[in-house]
Amino acid sequence: MDKKIDQEQVRKVARLSRLELTEAEVEEFTGQLGAILEYVEKMNELNTDGVEPLAHCLAVSNVFREDIVEESLGTERALANAPQQDGEFFRVPKILDGGSGA
Numbered sequence: 001m002d003k004k005i006d007q008e009q010v011r012k013v014a015r016l017s018r019l020e021l022t023e024a025e026v027e028e029f030t031g032q033l034g035a036i037l038e039y040v041e042k043m044n045e046l047n048t049d050g051v052e053p054l055a056h057c058l059a060v061s062n063v064f065r066e067d068i069v070e071e072s073l074g075t076e077r078a079l080a081n082a083p084q085q086d087g088e089f090f091r092v093p094k095i096l097d098g099g100s101g102a
Contacts, residue, residue: 004037005030
């Protein structure tokens, strides 16, 4: 069995992904990634001539309702159960401070 990926390639991918892997993890992932690539190679042997590409295995239809203009909720009803209000607005707790960097 010819290996499709070696430990150096796993280390390179880990470095690019900013992952710190132990030697045991490098060895484990080399085997796992090799098995994945072997499976993909096996799938490439299938004859797919005349097979249309699919986005879904089942037929998908639009399940949205009709886009009909309806009366809006209105400010009074929207704010009816609000714990706190500030005029026509919801009042919410402050979650950002000057030191957050956001």
